Amino acid sequence: MNYRLIPERLKPIAEKIEAGQRISEAEAVDLYRSNDLNALGIMANVVRERKNGNYATFIHNRYINYSNICVLSCQFCAFAAKKRDAHAFEHAVGEIVNVVAEALRLGVTEVHMVGGLHPTLKKEWYMDLVSQLRALDPDLHIKAFTAIEIRHLAQRIFKMPIRDTLETLRDVGLGSITGGGAEIFDPVVRDTICRGKETAAEWLDVHRTWHQMGGRSTCTMLYGHIETLEQRVDHLRQLRELQDETAGFTGFIPFAFEPQTTILSHIKPASAFEQLRNLAVSRIYLDNIDHLTAYWVSLGLPLCQVSLSYGVDDLHGTIIEEKIFHMAGATTPQQQSIAALEHAIREAGREPVQRDSYYRHLAPRAPVERTAGAELACA
Ligand code: SF4
Numbered sequence: 001m002n003y004r005l006i007p008e009r010l011k012p013i014a015e016k017i018e019a020g021q022r023i024s025e026a027e028a029v030d031l032y033r034s035n036d037l038n039a040l041g042i043m044a045n046v047v048r049e050r051k052n053g054n055y056a057t058f059i060h061n062r063y064i065n066y067s068n069i070c071v072l073s074c075q076f077c078a079f080a081a082k083k084r085d086a087h088a089f090e091h092a093v094g095e096i097v098n099v100v101a102e103a104l105r106l107g108v109t110e111v112h113m114v115g116g117l118h119p120t121l122k123k124e125w126y127m128d129l130v131s132q133l134r135a136l137d138p139d140l141h142i143k144a145f146t147a148i149e150i151r152h153l154a155q156r157i158f159k160m161p162i163r164d165t166l167e168t169l170r171d172v173g174l175g176s177i178t179g180g181g182a183e184i185f186d187p188v189v190r191d192t193i194c195r196g197k198e199t200a201a202e203w204l205d206v207h208r209t210w211h212q213m214g215g216r217s218t219c220t221m222l223y224g225h226i227e228t229l230e231q232r233v234d235h236l237r238q239l240r241e242l243q244d245e246t247a248g249f250t251g252f253i254p255f256a257f258e259p260q261t262t263i264l265s266h267i268k269p270a271s272a273f274e275q276l277r278n279l280a281v282s283r284i285y286l287d288n289i290d291h292l293t294a295y296w297v298s299l300g301l302p303l304c305q306v307s308l309s310y311g312v313d314d315l316h317g318t319i320i321e322e323k324i325f326h327m328a329g330a331t332t333p334q335q336q337s338i339a340a341l342e343h344a345i346r347e348a349g350r351e352p353v354q355r356d357s358y359y360r361h362l363a364p365r366a367p368v369e370r371t372a373g374a375e376l377a378c379a
Contacts (some may be wrong), residue, residue, distance in 0.1 A: 001046055006039045017043050017284055020050070025233045028220055028285045032229040037276060037310075044280035044311030051290050052313040056348070057355035059317035060343040061110040061143075062103035064127065065324065066091050070116025071152075074194035076183075076225060078261040078328035080116050087327075090118070093125065097132045103320060104137055110317070110357045113144040114324075115180055117152040126153065127172055134173025141357040142173050146181035147206035148198045163209050176357055177210050179218035179253060185238050186231040192263070193225055204242050211248025216358055219249045219289070223278060224257040224270035232278075236285050243288045250359050251291035251314060256298045260329025272303050276310045283311025291359045297325045300332050301344050307346040314359065315341050342368070 006014045013027050023031075031040060067090040070080035079310070081088035100111050109329040111133060133142055141251035145153070145272045166177070183190060185200030198206075207217050220237050223232055256278075270278070275298075284374050285290045293314040294307040304315050345352035354362045 001042060005042055005055075007034070007036050010034060010036070010039055010043075013284075014043050015038075017046055017155055020287075022287050023285060025230075025237055028236065028281055029229050029235045030295075031281045031284060032232065032277065034277075037273060037280070040277055040280035040284075041310040044283040045309060047283050047287065048292070048311045048313050054349075054351050055313065055353050055361070056293075056308055056350035057314045057344040057353050057359060057361070058108055058338070058345070059357065060106075060108045060338060061112050061317035062100060062108045062320045063322055064091075064096055064099065064111055064113040065089075066096055066113060066115040067118050067121070068116050068323075068327075069118050071119050071159060072117055072194070072196050074197060076193045076222070076257060076259075076262050076264055078258075079324045083119075088181060090121075093132060096129060097136065099137055100133055100140070104140060106320075108318070108320070109139070109323070109362070110141040110143055110175075112178065112319075113142070114146055114180060116151065117149065117156075119156075121157070121190055123153075123158050126157070126169070130169060131172040132173055141175040143176040143178055143357055144171070144174060146178050147203045148181040148205050150177060151198050151202060162206055163213070166206075166215070170213070176215060177206070177217045179220040179249075182220045182228045182235070182239075183222045184225075184231055185235045186227065189225075189227050200238060204238060207248065208246060211242075211246035212291060216248055216250050218251050218253055218293075219243075220248045220252070221254045221282075224259055224274065225259070225264060225267055232286070236282060240286055240288060243286070247288070249289050251287050251293050252282060252289050253293040253295055253316070254282055255295055255325075257296060258325050258328035258330050262328055269273050272299075275299055275303065276307060279307050279312055280310040296336060297322045297330055297332050301336060301340065305344040305348050308345065308350055315345065317341075 001018050016023055068079050068081045069083055069088050152158055154162045158165045182203055183194055193270045221235050229333050256275050259265050259267040291314050293316050294304040294312040295316055318336050322334050342352040356362055
């Protein structure tokens with residue numbers, strides 16, 4: 001590490017990072033308070049390189065939102081609807097299966113599927129959905145349902161304990177649960193931005209249970225609304241502690257809040273500076289989570305490319321159709337081509353590698369697929 005580029009005040013933290021030592025919550029807050037973005041990037045880069053060398057990954061995936069009908073009304077959410085609302089939607093199992101079959105023809109390795117907490121869909125509907133997707137392709141990874149959806153299914157639909165619900169879904173094909181719904185764990189923040197949602201302990205418990213069953217999942221943080229820096233660090237602390245216990249998180253994906261069309265629209269969206277700072281501090285603090293993903297849907301691909309020098313080693317995926325952030329006002333495209341992701345990574349001096357749902361590297365694809373339909377978004 002080039003210590004001449006690190007301000008005096010942060011040098012003791014930089015020395016810890018270089019020695020592979022864990023930083024404290026107070027030190028993480030100090031880093032969040034620093035405006036020396038380049039110094040944060042240098043420190044985060046040490047952790048990134050130690051864990052991932054020169055590789056930067058992406059996944060070829062397809063997002064599906066089966067329905068936005070939800071019994072809750074989280075204040076930050078522009079996606080959810082009540083059945084009577086004009087923008088409410090609910091796809092039939094057959095429709096979803098057809099869309100995924102089409103995506104499989106494009107070569108996706110994962111379907112990522114979440115929805116609202118639907119009040120009336122039955123257990124059979126969910127079982128049918130997952131098992132029909134599994135029947136399409138035994139190798140397709142089905143990553144589905146946030147921790148709160150799992151709790152909703154367990155308590156109101158399946159009427160089973162969490163573990164039995166997860167086992168039942170796994171038996172018909174569920175590969176991973178998603179990391180969404182974590183927001184910020186602090187109870188006062190939760191009560192303001194998502195009253196009625198599961199608590200931090202409940203979110204963590206679903207993931208703990210899944211990890212104890214041998215499953216893996218990602219974890220997230222929705223930041224840039226009303227939380228303080230201390231509350232952000234407290235959120236990271238709880239993720240780091242669960243990871244110490246289970247080692248079940250494969251990657252961390254922070255999301256910047258998109259306020260535009262929500263009832264919190266008076267809040268200023270997180271700046272590019274803040275998003276890079278958040279990624280860098282997360283990379284340094286979460287020393288036990290191997291991968292850090294930049295979500296191009298909220299950062300945009302050019303800033304994701306820059307984030308590869310601020311601790312990031314993964315640019316998420318092709319996604320193909322993102323709805324949740326776009327309904328909240330995101331102006332980024334709804335999909336990325338593999339060529340655009342690879343190009344962005346290569347331009348940043350990293351080696352692009354397609355990964356699977358566990359961030360494992362996949363064998364290189366044939367050149368004919370590599371260039372088909374290429375659209376360079378980051379030239
Ligand atoms: S964030 Fe999730 S649980 Fe909350 S209202 Fe939106 S869809 Fe429902």
